Amino acid sequence: MAVRKLIAGNWKMNGLKAGLAEIAAVRDAVESGSTAHVDVLLCPPATLLAAACETAATGLAIGGQDCHTAQSGAFTGDISAAMVADSGASHVLVGHSERRTLHGEDDATVRAKAQAAWNAGLVAVVCIGETQAERDAGTTLQVLERQLRESLADEATAANCTVAYEPVWAIGTGLTPTVDDVADAHRFMREKLVERFGESGADFRILYGGSVKPDNAAELLSVANVDGALVGGASLKSADFIAICKAVRAE
Numbered sequence: 001m002a003v004r005k006l007i008a009g010n011w012k013m014n015g016l017k018a019g020l021a022e023i024a025a026v027r028d029a030v031e032s033g034s035t036a037h038v039d040v041l042l043c044p045p046a047t048l049l050a051a052a053c054e055t056a057a058t059g060l061a062i063g064g065q066d067c068h069t070a071q072s073g074a075f076t077g078d079i080s081a082a083m084v085a086d087s088g089a090s091h092v093l094v095g096h097s098e099r100r101t102l103h104g105e106d107d108a109t110v111r112a113k114a115q116a117a118w119n120a121g122l123v124a125v126v127c128i129g130e131t132q133a134e135r136d137a138g139t140t141l142q143v144l145e146r147q148l149r150e151s152l153a154d155e156a157t158a159a160n161c162t163v164a165y166e167p168v169w170a171i172g173t174g175l176t177p178t179v180d181d182v183a184d185a186h187r188f189m190r191e192k193l194v195e196r197f198g199e200s201g202a203d204f205r206i207l208y209g210g211s212v213k214p215d216n217a218a219e220l221l222s223v224a225n226v227d228g229a230l231v232g233g234a235s236l237k238s239a240d241f242i243a244i245c246k247a248v249r250a251e
């Protein structure tokens, strides 16, 4: 059975209070039923989480972009999964390549963050993906295998965990893998999930992220084992984001 698709937006370090109007517009689209065959999630910056949850009401899910491995403590500037949950959010991204690269997060850290998310009752969106150098070296599938193995703890389930495949070289560049490359990578990740988690591995959502736009979304989202998208830049404008949500074909 096909997994219900999820379209997720990651605002990164963008969005002031005025951005709540964009969240309200996405909420209205969700509530109007025009995106009824997909689940929709927006991950605004931490400063907007509580207000975003109030704006989103029901229907539109809200997520954080990161959480600490601990639930509280002397970690100036950090945000715990408990805090993300307390704001009303239901999801949190962990292991985004910008965290891995710019904040030195390794697979063990990402795994611990996902476990912290589960302890707080959140769904962890665990991000993985190869760099340009790894792709050039022909090691994409090995990198994905390692990241899946090490970033996902054994307690991962299809309900508490979503995988997001974001080739690092496709993020913010306007470049995307070919449809065949996306199909190969997603089939490989599906096989690994089924190998490890048995039949339920088939139910994990595997999102594609990296330069998803309104004009390429339908093609990317129609690839087998692509269970949705993690959208960066194009999630900042509600019209573009809603267009991507609508690009998903009803199954």
Ligand SMILES: O=C(CO)COP(=O)(O)O
Pocket (backbone or CB within 6 Å): 010, 096, 166, 170, 171, 172, 173, 174, 209, 210, 211, 212, 230, 231, 232, 233, 234
């Ligand atoms: O990093 C991403 C989402 O997490 C993708 O960003 P872009 O859609 O801007 O390439």
